[in-house]
Amino acid sequence: MDKPFDAPEGFSADRFFAILRRWWWLVVTIVCVTIGVSYAILDRVSPRYRATATVVVSPKSPRVIADIQEFVELPGGSRRDFRAYVETQLGIIKSQRVSEIVLDELNLWDDERLFKSAEPKEKGLEEAVSATELRLKRANLLSKRIKARRVPDSLTLEIQFEHSDPVLAAQVSNSVAAAYVSQNLDLKREVLSEARVDLKKLLVKRKISKEAAETSARIFEKEQDITAVGTRRKEVAGERSFYNEKVLEATSKVVRTEAELAEIKMTKRKGLFGVGGGAANAINPVLSELKVQAIKFHNEVSEYRLIYGKNHNKLIGAKARLSHVLSAASKEIKGLYRNAKARHEAAVMEKEKFDLQFESARKEDEALSSAVEEYKKLQKELNEQTALYDRIRKRYEETIITTSLAANNLRLLDYALVPEKPYWPRRGPIMLGSAFLGLLFGIGMAMLLERADTTIRDKTHAEAILKIPCLGLVPTIPIPSSQPGLEGIQERDLYVHAHPLSEPAEHARTLRTNLLFLSAERQLKTLLVTSPLPEEGKTTIAIQTCIALASAGGRTILVEADMRRPRLAETLSLKANIGLSTFLANRETEIQDIIQASAIPNLDVIPCGLIPPNPAELLNSLRLNQLIVKLQEKYDMIIVDSPPINAVSDALVMASRVDGVLLVAKAKQTTSEAVKSAYRALHDVDAPVIGTVLNDLQKGYFGYYRKGYYRKGYYRKGGYHRQETLDAVEAAREKELASVDDGSDSSNQKAG
Incomplete structure (x- = not known):
């Protein structure tokens, strides 16, 4: 025989319904008691009525004049910005300012339907506070009872008010909607008025700045003779080009004279026989002829020394002729050197003169360019000041027009009607819910008693x-x-x-x-x-x-x-x-x-x-x-x-x-x-x-x-x-x- 199995009992649908069959009287009793208690409580609860007014919020205000832009722009860039704007508007609807407007319009400051009569102790406290504090307190109480929400996927806002008096609920709801729409327009006008004053002050400042820029530009133009600057700049540019060419020519001449002077110096240092044929011809043809003669006489001296000996008359005569030629060549070289040096110094002086003239033309051109740039800056500043002044002046004129033609982006779509049926308490759903809760509680009690029953x-x-x-x-x-x-x-x-x-x-x-x-x-x-x-x-x-x-x-x-x-x-x-x-x-x-x-x-x-x-x-x-x-x-x-x-x-x-x-x-x-x-x-x-x-x-x-x-x-x-x-x-x-x-x-x- 198998040993008994002591695992906990399982639970199935059959067992559940068997428990319900056993404890049906308890479940029915609890359901009936729950329904009865709910009915008794509902019978003592005073009904509440909800009135709803609908307002349309447009993303942009309507333009009365197409060319004039609204001063107060709505956030239309993204859904997130518009959502934030709508949340702000919902907060405005439930603000104390709107509540004060409603209380003033409907004369409800002392209405006992909204503010129940206080006990003697509370009355004494109310007398102690100031009238302003009492107004703020009651406006705050009313604002807490106003409900506002955005209808999903739409541009409409629902303004709701709940009260046991259906007529009062409709009146307050409509008054809140009207106050919200009107205060939005009043707020625009107030902002426009403040903006007009600020723009007027700013316009005066911009006008002074513009006039100062005009004066500075006019004085500079007169001092610098800006009208003649253009012609003079062209002349100076021509002079700079001319002197630049002259400087280049003088520089080339200086280089040539320097090379010639260096060649003569080398000839002077090496002597007549150190000068090559090409170099001698380049320096002086006379010098070249003397070199030829010197070579001839030198050869004769060498030949006579070999033939006749040292003291021969021919040798002596040849040496005298050679010495005469060399002396004449030395004098010629010195003369060439003096001439080359004089040409070189003249070329350097000419170059320095042209350099001074070119630098003078360059400085004059830079001074003229600086004057032109400064004049352009003054003109730019004048244009900017003029454009800013014109923009502010135009905005000021538009503000004057939009103040008188202010357009509202809010529109009262539907007025709240006097509700015929209370929204609370909803007897049908509440009774059904109480019956369901009673059923759950009854089933729970049955399960609990069944669990407690170990038989x-x-x-x-x-x-x-x-x-x-x-x-x-x-x-x-x-x-x-x-x-x-x-x-x-x-x-x-x-x-x-x-x-x-x-x-x-x-x-x-x-x-x-x-x-x-x-x-x-x-x-x-x-x-x-x-x-x-x-x-x-x-x-x-x-x-x-x-x-x-x-x-x-x-x-x-x-x-x-x-x-x-x-x-x-x-x-x-x-x-x-x-x-x-x-x-x-x-x-x-x-x-x-x-x-x-x-x-x-x-x-x-x-x-x-x-x-x-x-x-x-x-x-x-x-x-x-x-x-x-x-x-x-x-x-x-x-x-x-x-x-x-x-x-x-x-x-x-x-x-x-x-x-x-x-x-x-x-x-x-x-x-x-x-x-x-x-x-x-x-x-x-x-x-x-x-x-x-x-x-x-x-x-x-x-x-x-x-x-x-x-x-x-x-x-x-x-x-x-x-x-x-x-x-x-x-x-x-x-x-x-x-x-x-x-x-x-x-x-x-x-x-x-």
């Missing part, structure tokens, strides 16, 4: 607790108040026999059918009926099960093993001095001595007998095993009524000796912990627990039978009499039992 509630709950099937559901058996005590117990125990067409009888037959189906799958001839605690109906279930089995034709015996509180002898009118305790305690007692026949066909009973002092020891004897074996040979089904599991250990002693254990729990009384404890105890002794039976269920749980399936005489509708119906039912049950027995025999043969 076994229904079949699903029982199966979820122990993870074993619930084989039977037994409804509450009504006991008349006129039958207290033993008579009432007998009536309940034998109710199935006395009322075979009742709901408890049908449920007893259902339990019998489930047991018979189980016996087809496994050997089930001995069945122990027990419960976790006393007073849970295990004895009644045992008797009803025996009656159902016996009515189907099966030989059934009921063994009373509850030696603590026996009652079968009294219930079934049997002998109480002999029974199970007698057989277990006395070895000479035979089985047939303790078996007693009941008034119910096919049902025998072994009562408890005398109550022994040691029930557990007797039930643990081998005589009990012998009794069970003998009874299995004679009877088709043995039902053992045992004491409660959690109270005493008697049932545990017998649990392992039977083919199956049926655990009985009482609905709404047996706790889940008690059932689990009993199941664990049975599990510890390896008892074959086959299922549970849930006893004492209220008839409301059986919706099928609540419709009167049996109570309205289902069988009699077909024209059958009571006895015929009973015979037919018994025949059907016998046939069912026989088929089950045949199936079990064939399955046993196959298994063998």
Whole structure:
């Protein structure tokens, strides 16, 4: 046998609706109370009316004159800028300034509908404050009650006011809208007036600056003779070009004379024979001729020295001629040097003269250019001052015109109408919401109470607790108040026999059918009926099960093993001095001595007998095993009524000796912990627990039978009499039992 599973119970839709069916009266009560309280509260709340006026905000003010631009421009650059502008306008609508205009227009400063009469203490405080402070206080109170919002994706603003007086709500809403539109235009005019004064002052300053610029330009033009500057600049430019060419020529001449002077210096330093032919010709042809003669005489001197010797007359004559030529050449070179130096100095002087003339022309040209630039700056300053003055003057003239023709970008689109229905309280939605909240609260309370209820509630709950099937559901058996005590117990125990067409009888037959189906799958001839605690109906279930089995034709015996509180002898009118305790305690007692026949066909009973002092020891004897074996040979089904599991250990002693254990729990009384404890105890002794039976269920749980399936005489509708119906039912049950027995025999043969 598997160990019980102690996980928390699951939650499903079926379980949810089962809880609602159980606690429907609580949910309905809470819903009704919630609706009633809501209705009572709403009946005491004074209705409030909301009036709404609509204003259109244009992105740009309309232009009366196309060429004149508005002085006060609206932000039209981006959506963010316009959104900020709209938020500003909403703040203006709810401002104290607009509220003061409304209070003045409607004369509502002392209206008790807006400002309730103060208590004496508050009146004294109001007298203490000044009139200005009181106005600000009441304007602030009114501004807090004004509501304004922008209609999404539009250029319209809604101005709303709420009050218990619908006429006053409409008046205040329209007055606020009109005050907002008019104050916007007044604000424009005020800004324009202030701007006109500021522009007038600025215009005077700009005029002075313009005149100062004109004076400076005129004086400079007169001093510098600007009209002749252009002509003179052209002349100076010509002079600069001329002297520049002269300077270049003089410079070239200086370079040539310097080269000539350097050549002559080199000739003077090297002598006549150091001058090349080309250089001598370039310096002076005479010098070149002298060089030729000097070379000739030099050759003669060399030749005569070789031929005639040192003192020969020819040699002496040749030397004299050579010396004369060299002296003449030296004089010529010196003359050339003096001439070249004189030319060079003249060229340098000429260049310096042209440089001075060119520099003078350049400076004059720069002075003229500077004068022109300064004149341009003065003219630029004059133009700027003139343009600024003209712009301010034009703006000043436009401000004068726009002040008289100020256009408003706000327009009152719709006036607020007197509301016919209050917007608060909305009885329909509030009542519906209160009903919904009451329903939620009721469901929550039902779930909370269900959570707090640890007893076994229904079949699903029982199966979820122990993870074993619930084989039977037994409804509450009504006991008349006129039958207290033993008579009432007998009536309940034998109710199935006395009322075979009742709901408890049908449920007893259902339990019998489930047991018979189980016996087809496994050997089930001995069945122990027990419960976790006393007073849970295990004895009644045992008797009803025996009656159902016996009515189907099966030989059934009921063994009373509850030696603590026996009652079968009294219930079934049997002998109480002999029974199970007698057989277990006395070895000479035979089985047939303790078996007693009941008034119910096919049902025998072994009562408890005398109550022994040691029930557990007797039930643990081998005589009990012998009794069970003998009874299995004679009877088709043995039902053992045992004491409660959690109270005493008697049932545990017998649990392992039977083919199956049926655990009985009482609905709404047996706790889940008690059932689990009993199941664990049975599990510890390896008892074959086959299922549970849930006893004492209220008839409301059986919706099928609540419709009167049996109570309205289902069988009699077909024209059958009571006895015929009973015979037919018994025949059907016998046939069912026989088929089950045949199936079990064939399955046993196959298994063998």
